[in-house]
Amino acid sequence: MLSELDYTKAQLVFFYIIVLLSLDVLNPVKIFLHVFPAIAPWHIASLAIGCMAYTFIMNLRPLIYFSTKVFFHSILSIFFNDVQVVGRENIPKYGPVIFTANHANQFMDGLMIMCTCQRTISYLVAEKSWYRPVIGHLAWAMGGVPVKRAQDSAMKGAGSITVATESADDDVIHVVGKGTKFSTELKVGDKIRFPKSALGIKVASIENDEAMCLKVEDGVLDAIATQPFPDDYVTFDVLPRIDQKDVFKNVLEKLASGGTIGIFPEGGSHDRTDLLPLKVGVALIAYSELEKDGINVPIVPVGLNYFRAHRFRGKATVEFGSPTYIEPGTLKDYQKGGADKRRVCNSLLTRIENSMRSVIVSVPDYDTMQVIHAARRLYREDGITQTAEERQDMGRRFAEGYKRMLLSVNGEPPKEWLDLQSRLLSYQKELTALGIRDYQVVGLDYEEAELGDGQSKGETVLHRMNIVGHITHLLFIGMLAALPAMLLNLPVGLASRIYSNRKRKAALAASKVKVKGYDVMLSERVLCSIVLVPTLWVTYAALLFFFTNLDGPALAVCVTSFPLFSYWSIMAAESGMVDVKDLRPYVMKLIPSARRRLTALPATRKALRKDLRKMIRLIGPTLGELYYGKQLDWQKITLETRKMTPSTELENKKDE
8 A cells, every 4th residue: 555655746746747748848758759850659659568568577466466456445345334454553564474364254354454454465375265266366366375275185084983981191092993994094194083173183193993093282172172072983084184395485485585474374264253273384384484594574463353244235343463473592492393393383373373362352152242242332332433443442351351250150150140141132132133223222212202291393393304304315315226226236146145155055064163154155245246247247238239229439438337336326225224224113113012122122221231330340350450451462361361261271281
């Protein structure tokens, strides 16, 4: 992105060129041709075209990247209602950088970072995606580096396995097979994956076709704590060991030249409310660069926080956190290899994970996320608009506070806490069922006070005029947007919705980590639209050419107006939807049962807010800095919360 000064300079140069071209007396080309009449105008034009071609070829990749970025800026402006950026000052302006981001929205994640970051980013792209039409070409244009993933080469293992109940060694897990072929299907260093689990556990040794040992590494204990091993014999997947030497070579060359790399350490996209276990590759890249070129590359966490991520015109907040660096003294342990290398890599990976948690709002499950959002909205003062940074801060305070309170009572919260949580969820479900938002409940309460028995005629008239104004605006916008929306947007919208839902079901069936597969929907809708929109425009252009009497200029004007009318109809439809949402409470009041439920909502909200604030005043002081602090170090906070979890305490004792 251009700085403000560079943008001003570009504007001045542009207008200066316009002046030169407008006046022959100042036009340098005309003056030159007048002085040297032997030179024809086409000579200069040919020279300029040759220079342009040379410049274009020599700067092909940066120009393609810039054009791709401009294109995707327009895509984001269409598919997202609002994208806000927090912490851009944490991005180093020069030198190599590794960006690590959570992966919550498939291909849209990379585009979101690309369009909100001033640096040129090259992503590590799954080889499976690299060879996909459209996606692969865009990845090449963005300077991506293909990566072969173990999960993309996964295959079903023969027979079934179970975990032995007796184990004398805490460092390994003994596995017994039935009808298995461990000796031929597996090698030491490969991984196996149990059903309904995303975690691959490394094979430490193979005794025979029906007996082997798995290595207990960092992250395994966490996974076992949340999802224990099956008691009976189950099927399993084999994940072959992948040699990434060539990939690492390309990445290190890019970093050594001052480039930036974007990595999604979770390994794949998902729609869970917390991070998946991180892959160790990012730590290996950082240490390899420090060892090879002596560069301690800053690792900048990126938090991609979506609201209605799978829906059209959703919202997003992109947060860049403080960089994480390797502790230089640990390089010697890395160079020793073996257990020392694994220890320092896992330690760096833990710090990277904490930094990533510091820029997202992570909670155990979707219901908890609903509770956190409802509590944040009720706790803040009505009528105050929070900035993106303030929303993120308050959301994280609630999320981390919730997790710490849950840990303090060993996962068994008191009855009053459960009752309040149940009431918050019921309130949120009631809003969803009625199709209204929390801020509209405040309006209902205000309306009851304003239009009570003591209302004046003037207030009543103004209120009715407000409703009439909404209806008039809705009808006017609807009439203007109806035709372009039906012709240009509706066919693509319906087709992309059907296509993305099919892709969601296929991705969900093939995944071990997705909950509902919503993370793929928006990406697939965008891909479908990129193909269908120009196809539809070409079809309409052909129909106008063959079945109308429009001449060339008129036809060109019609075709070039398609993007403008399409975008305008989207904006108009969104404006109309605002009116629909504002009018919905009044329409719902026409239904007797809904009217009673709407009338009860303000009192329910007041009681919830009162009880929520009372509980926060009671429990908040026990949370210390999380409750009292103004500016918090979220990396420190998330690390402290992580250390409080039983599985982490067990790992720490083991390390000691």
